[in-house]
Amino acid sequence: MDFLEVFLQELNEKGQEAIKLIKSFIENKDPTSIHEIYRLFHTIKGSASLVGFDKFKQLFHKIEDYFKRQMNGEDVITEDFMLKLLTVVPEVLKKDSDLTDNELEHYIDIIEGRKSPSEAKAYVTTSETIPAELLQELLSNTLSAENSLMREDTQNALREIRLVKQKLVSLLENTFYIKLRQVLANFEVLVMQEAFSNKKKVKFELQIGEERIEKKDSEMLLNMLTHLVRNAIAHGIELPEERTKKGKPEVGKIIIRSYVQGNELFLEIEDDGRGLEFEKIKQKAIEKGLGNLKPEEVIFVPGFSTKDKADETAGRGIGLDVVKNFATARGGDVEVVSATGKGTRFIVHFPIKTFLVRVLVLEADDLRFCIDLQDILEIVSKAEIKDGQLKQKDKLYDITFSCTSPRFAVITKNNKALLVSNLIGIFDGQVSSESYGMIKGFVKNIFVYPLPIISPEQFLKLQKPSEKVRKVLVIDDSVVTRNILGKFLVNFGYTVFEAENGIEGIEVFKKENPDVIVCDVEMPGIDGFETTRRIRELNKDVPIIIFSTLTSEQLSKGLEVGANAYLSKDEPPERLVRLIERFIQ
Structure with missing residues (x-):
């Protein structure tokens, strides 16, 4: 391990320890933690100097000065200052090289109040690199496959090609997908900042598993959740004295949780605040000519707000159309459950995709589509049809789809059957991020055009409408x-x-x-x-x-x-x- 690796490891350890103490200071106002935070930043500054990270040294020297002034009697370490550190320090810990001049200036501007904490990520750049060891493995497997083909050893060549494919899939998944917990890693800081700005006390819980989303969606997802959390703090969570009068704990609660059902990712954003003001929403909806919509629907109309004058976080409706659009554009939706005086829960759900899927491609008359191999129980070549049902091994299966000249029956995991004219074959294909109604996604790289992956539960919808040709x-x-x-x-x-x-x-x-x-x-x-x-x-x-x-x-x-x-x-x-x-x- 070289000096740089040692420094980066120490930077992360000391930095995380400092972040923990800063959070403790904000929550408990414990002045004894100030000297310990100072000591940690002083250590980081000295180590940065030794490895030649001059801009790092300058940044932590600037931070260190504030703690020195506090220990000398000045009142400069405020909750607002600590929140700024909670914004800057986690971003700096992501670096694996020295700061640039622009980054140094940017972070100092935030610490000294010339820029808002929300701009903290403006100069953070990350580069994706492929590990040299993995490239060597891929080359080795490719050469082995090539040599096996030259020896006409096709079985060994196929084995090596499969190994290359598996490693490439893993590499590409890590390139195009990101864990949800990584996207929300610094979300607690946002909650602290918003609570401080609104003079409210909020406890934040993140109940996130190992779910992953596409990296291209991560920024939009973060913006969507930011809208919901800001609205919850500004308009849902009550002030401490109001909560006390209502018999609630003075500290409000916001929870973000995730879980998977079927092939969909669910995100719940819940608060224990005052809930939606249904009567106020109804009245405003009538004024805007939207009286035919329920309150749970009208809040998602673009620009709808219960406030007459807009401000940065005015009204529960601000930004909710963004939430709706995010979900529906990905084949999902958003619902809201609210109880007056008890709180609000938004439930956002949309299909999740894998990078590669193995499918069976089928033909039914002039339709060509595919089914995820995991959804198939059995394929029958000589189907016995009895009273509109498929009989197979003394079991009867409802037929949910048929065609003009059926030759094969496919039995799916939901114990339904579909009759098709031809089996094209089993293929591995890349899954696109689109979904649409009955379609779980689209698979590419099999034919020149994408094929729809049909969900077994939706085969009835695949039948052509006889009443009208589109x-x-x-x-x-x-x-x-x-x-x-x-x-x-x-x-x-x-x-x-x-x-x-x-x-x-x-x-x-x-x-x-x-x-x-x-x-x-x-x-x-x-x-x-x-x-x-x-x-x-x-x-x-x-x-x-x-x-x-x-x-x-x-x-x-x-x-x-x-x-x-x-x-x-x-x-x-x-x-x-x-x-x-x-x-x-």
Whole structure:
């Protein structure tokens, strides 16, 4: 172990000890802890100097000065100052190299009050590196597989390839996913700061397991939880004297807990405050023309607030549309349970994804979809059907899905059966982050277009609606785009018509009268904007989705000529299905 490793280890140990003492000072106002905190920071400063971390030394020298002044009789170590340290120190402990000039200036600005604690993470940068040992292992396994193939030893080659795959999956999962407890590691500091700002006393509990979320969602999740906790402290938790009068402990409580049910992650944010003011919410809803909505629904309407004048945390509704959007965009939802005088609990849930999944790909007439192999009990090649049920090994299974010419039966773990025309095979595929209604997710890397993974509980919804054929017109000069979108949409029961330019698209529209139009912009002849304008002259109501890669100016033009929505070609095609379904419904 070199000097740098020793320093980083000591930095973490001493820093965590200091954080614990700072929290104790805030809670108990114990002045005897000041000298011990000073000693810890003094040690860190000296060690930083020895390993050449000059900016570290300057930062902790600045912090150390405040404690010296306090011990010399000045009253500078306040609760507000300690809260600033609780913001800065945990972020500094994440560093594995010296601070930059900007970082040093940034943290000193926070300590001295020129910047707010909420800006603490502005200059923290983290880099993801792949361990050299893992790269060596992957190379070794790849070479072994290559050599085995040259010797025509296919079994050994397959074994080595599987090892490489397992290690790559583990590596990629660690790259794209993060533990929820890591995301919320410093959340207690936020609660302390908000409680201090609102002159309230709050105990915070984090009941989090080993659940992981996608890293790309972590910042939005943190923002969502911050909205809820700030609202709980500002408008839910009462002042100590008010709580005492109500017979409550003067210290309020906020709990964030997580758990998994099925394939969904649940997050509960609970407080023991005054609860939602239902009558006030109803009255304000009526004033805003939202009287048809329940109070539990209206609080999620964008911009809704029970306050007449907005401020940074005004009203329980501020930011709740962000919470709703976060959940629904990921195929989930949010509910609220509240009791006047007792508190409020928000329940946010959304599907969780694994990076790789093994699926069985099936065909049923012109539908192609897949089922997670873990959801399958048995596959039957010669199915005996009796009174609308599948008979297999003296057991009867309800048939929840069938097709025109069934050749195979798949029995799922919920003891249901579906009849399909063909088994394409078992594949490993990468799971996308999208989910949609009956669909658990989409699996990529098997075919050129993503395949939906159908939940066994939802097979009845997979049956094609007989009362109405849903028609989509795709207008695009790219044959690749038309083919991929066409096959993809057919999997959802749509009848798809294609046109390679605007003029042809208008003629197909007149003939087929589609329910939705998906239109590119850059095409030979008339472009997508002119195509949209002409179709809009023929029909004012048909939904038109611009499917292209546009600048904001071009997007505005598309909406001006009559398009209803825009989706970038950079987005996964499964989002197009959600958009189409929204318009059809």
